[in-house]
Amino acid sequence: MSVRANASQPSLSSTPPDDENLRPMIAQPGDRDNAAVTSPTTIGRPETSANSLLDAANDARRIIRLIQCQICHKILRDPTTLPCGYSICKTTCLPETRPQANISWPATASRPQGFRCPFTDCDKEHAADCALDVTLDKVLGAIKTAVAPYQSATKVPRYSTHITVCDQWGVAGIPSLEGKQSESRVLNGSRIVATYTLVELGKLEYSSEVSYSPVDAKEDELYELDIEVFLKLKELVRTEVDCQVCYAILLDPMTTACGHTYCRTCIYRILDHSDLCPICRRAISIQAQADARTSHSNRRLVSMIKGFWADLVALRLQAYRLERQANHGGFDVPIFVCTLSFPSMPLFLHVFEPRYRLMIRRAMEGDRTFGMVLGKSAHGSDGPDFMELGILLRIVSIEFFPDGRSLLETVGVSRFRITQHGFLDGYVVANIQKIDDISLAEEEMLEASELSRENDTVGLEAQDSTLGPAGVPPSTVPPSPSAIPTGDLDTISTRELVDFGVDFVRRSQQESVHWLAARLLAIYGECPDDPATFPWWFACVFPVSDAEKYRLLGTSSVRERLKISCRWIMEWEANRASFKLSGYVIVSTVPHHPGGSRNHMHDIMEE
Numbered sequence: 001m002s003v004r005a006n007a008s009q010p011s012l013s014s015t016p017p018d019d020e021n022l023r024p025m026i027a028q029p030g031d032r033d034n035a036a037v038t039s040p041t042t043i044g045r046p047e048t049s050a051n052s053l054l055d056a057a058n059d060a061r062r063i064i065r066l067i068q069c070q071i072c073h074k075i076l077r078d079p080t081t082l083p084c085g086y087s088i089c090k091t092t093c094l095p096e097t098r099p100q101a102n103i104s105w106p107a108t109a110s111r112p113q114g115f116r117c118p119f120t121d122c123d124k125e126h127a128a129d130c131a132l133d134v135t136l137d138k139v140l141g142a143i144k145t146a147v148a149p150y151q152s153a154t155k156v157p158r159y160s161t162h163i164t165v166c167d168q169w170g171v172a173g174i175p176s177l178e179g180k181q182s183e184s185r186v187l188n189g190s191r192i193v194a195t196y197t198l199v200e201l202g203k204l205e206y207s208s209e210v211s212y213s214p215v216d217a218k219e220d221e222l223y224e225l226d227i228e229v230f231l232k233l234k235e236l237v238r239t240e241v242d243c244q245v246c247y248a249i250l251l252d253p254m255t256t257a258c259g260h261t262y263c264r265t266c267i268y269r270i271l272d273h274s275d276l277c278p279i280c281r282r283a284i285s286i287q288a289q290a291d292a293r294t295s296h297s298n299r300r301l302v303s304m305i306k307g308f309w310a311d312l313v314a315l316r317l318q319a320y321r322l323e324r325q326a327n328h329g330g331f332d333v334p335i336f337v338c339t340l341s342f343p344s345m346p347l348f349l350h351v352f353e354p355r356y357r358l359m360i361r362r363a364m365e366g367d368r369t370f371g372m373v374l375g376k377s378a379h380g381s382d383g384p385d386f387m388e389l390g391i392l393l394r395i396v397s398i399e400f401f402p403d404g405r406s407l408l409e410t411v412g413v414s415r416f417r418i419t420q421h422g423f424l425d426g427y428v429v430a431n432i433q434k435i436d437d438i439s440l441a442e443e444e445m446l447e448a449s450e451l452s453r454e455n456d457t458v459g460l461e462a463q464d465s466t467l468g469p470a471g472v473p474p475s476t477v478p479p480s481p482s483a484i485p486t487g488d489l490d491t492i493s494t495r496e497l498v499d500f501g502v503d504f505v506r507r508s509q510q511e512s513v514h515w516l517a518a519r520l521l522a523i524y525g526e527c528p529d530d531p532a533t534f535p536w537w538f539a540c541v542f543p544v545s546d547a548e549k550y551r552l553l554g555t556s557s558v559r560e561r562l563k564i565s566c567r568w569i570m571e572w573e574a575n576r577a578s579f580k581l582s583g584y585v586i587v588s589t590v591p592h593h594p595g596g597s598r599n600h601m602h603d604i605m606e607e
Contacts, residue, residue: 052310056230057223059307060191061210063230066304067140068199069093070206071118075199076140081133081255083441084122085296090132093118097128101452103444104495105531105558111285111444124441129285131259135240135250136300142236143196150193150229159225160215161194162186165208186215190225192233234308241305244279245270249309251316253301258282261298265320268414285440295439331422331429333392334359335371340549341391342536343412346523347372352405355426360398360406368395371416371432374546386428388418389435389553412536415553438557446559447494489563497562498531501538504569515543535561544568 054063069076070086071093080090088094095115103112113128164184183203187194191212198204214222243250245266252264260279262270267286270277275284286295305313336356341347351360363370373390393410400406416432423429438446489497505527509516524540535558539549548568555561 052306054307056226057191060195060212060226062307063192063233064195064199065206066300066307067143068204068206072202073199073205074202075144075196076136079133079136079140079300080130080259081136081298081300082117082122082130083126083257083296083439084117084119084124085299086117086119086122087133087136087298087300088118090130094130100125100127100444101448103448104493105443105447105498125445126441127257127285127444129257131257133255133261133298134259135253135255135261136298138240139237139301139304142240143233146229146233146236147189147193147196150189150225151197152188159190159217159222160186160188161191161222162213162215163191163194163198164211165198165204166211190222190229192226192229237304237308241301248316249312250301250305251313251320253298253305254286254295255298255301257285261301264295264297331420331424332431333369333371333416333429334363334424335373335386335390335418335421335428335430336393337373337375337386337428339372340374340539340546341372341393341410341412342539342552343391343414344533345412345536345540346396347393347410347412348523349408349410350405351408352403354404357404357406358425359427360395360408363395364398369393369413370395371418371430372410373418374550384418384421384428387550389550390416390418390432391553392416392432435553436556443494443557443559446557450490451493453491489566494531494559494562497559497566498529498534501534501562501565501569502527502529504573505538515541531562532558535565538565538568542568 056063067076068074069089071088074089076087076089077092078090079087080094081087095118097113097115100112100114111127111129114125115128117124117126162184163186164182166182185198185203187197189197194212195204195210198210204210238249241250241253242248243253243263243266244260245262248263250261250263253261254264254267255261256267256277258277258280260277267284271284271286276282277284336349336359338349339347351357359370369392371390372393374387376385376387392413392415394413396409396411398406398408415435417435418430419433421428421430437443492500505516520541524537528534528537535552539552542565548564551564552561555564
């Protein structure tokens with residue numbers, strides 16, 4: 001419930017909003033973590049939504065702070081949202097860029113340039129491919145349209161506000177450590193309008209607080225004007241915060257490098273099918289497997305939506321959860337216990353066991369997804385008879401037979417860990433936790449860190465000797481990919497790691513090895529040279545044990561998976577004369593999977 005300010009005293013703006021911890025390089029007193037923006041579960045909890053809503057009069061300072069730049073302290077202009085979720089003015093406040101060293105992937109046109117984040121609680125290197133935040137820019141335009149008429153003396157001739165600026169120390173009753181005197185002035189309009197004007201003039205720092213008192217008007221009249229302005233403002237902003245994929249209010253909004261904003265779940269849905277932005281068709285620099293803690297939400301939009309429509313978002317979040325669990329007995333997903341599968345890789349299934357027929361039919365009536373996990377080979381052990389890690393599969397196509405059997409073509413979407421499971425009509429259902437990769441920025445930092453250590457070592461060795469043992473200058477030509485020793489994997493660039501794998505596959509194709517038969521390549525495609533895809537493809541075709549392949553599912557970085565794949569190759573090469581490798585099994589036709597059949601489909605047999 002909103003509480004009106006006492007007319008006999010100036011009204012002091014309330015404490016800063018959840019995004020108050022967004023600071024420039026100098027941290028301010030009272031900083032705290034903005035936990036509300038890290039997950040959709042914290043955006044709209046029903047028990048807290050009422051407390052999250054902003055009040056037109058009592059929260060005027062918080063409302064305007066949502067659109068104020070923390071660097072220049074003015075209203076955001078040409079806003080860009082950084083990978084860490086903070087937003088600043090693109091043309092005036094974005095730090096100067098510089099080349100990023102020791103990064104080979106992803107080597108897109110703009111990512112080799114980077115800059116240091118100006119916020120102390122981030123302080124990371126960001127790629128320079130940050131475009132104008134389209135949604136936030138439209139929101140700023142809508143707010144300006146709503147406020148502008150009330151800034152005119154002809155529109156509200158009788159209403160003006162005496163506004164006094166004081167820092168956070170003054171609000172707490174402590175003399176300012178900087179010795180600043182409070183500044184005050186009279187501005188047209190209500191509290192919201194006067195605060196907006198003061199920020200627009202550059203006379204109110206982001207961390208400063210204000211107090212208000214009416215001039216030639218009653219407190220109740222000014223309060224009603226604030227409500228009028230706020231309702232108009234929300235009405236105009238509301239049209240700009242709908243997701244262009246699901247056409248509902250943004251739920252945990254994420255902004256891509258191209259500047260377009262979608263719900264987090266909608267971005268993942270987009271990445272299931274394509275890595276291109278649906279609006280501008282530019283490549284999305286967000287990995288489908290990226291950790292939500294490193295792929296940050298748009299903090300400004302999260303705080304704004306939470307403050308303006310927390311109750312609406314809470315209802316939408318509740319509906320989203322119920323929708324996911326409606327067909328699975330209260331669990332997240334149905335589980336198919338059969339074989340290993342991998343993200344972005346196809347998997348063909350021949351389904352004819354009654355319980356799985358029912359499961360597939362329900363999946364087709366819902367979102368066409370289900371989980372796939374590998375069964376345990378040893379029965380009678382404690383715990384479930386299936387592995388903990390699995391893949392969420394999406395049904396691409398299905399062919400039904402008159403007797404109820406079906407042939408499915410599926411593709412891997414994402415990895416998960418089963419946290420709890422039960423049974424529904426004979427098949428397993430489970431609650432799952434998504435397994436995420438580190439972000440592209442952290443992937444770049446990991447590569448740069450490992451390579452910089454190697455460069456430091458090489459530099460010291462070069463100081464000791466500039467000539468080889470025979471008095472010949474050392475070669476500047478990089479080693480052949482096929483000659484990389486195992487111990488040096490940590491000091492090889494990501495691009496060289498994938499080149500090493502691709503080179504091995506091409507040499508193997510020339511030798512007509514059985515595990516690169518044409519029928520397998522028809523299923524999985526030709527060898528990819530994309531570092532993110534290569535390990536998954538390689539695991540599908542290379543004759544290595546399921547236990548080794550299973551290791552990939554628990555990894556958190558592309559670079560880590562490439563190293564595992566390269567070690568498989570090195571052990572293969574080291575033991576090539578033998579048919580049986582240590583930890584690996586070579587088969588005569590196709591990679592082994594439980595229940596595999598001659599047509600490369602996995603059958604679910606009658607028990």
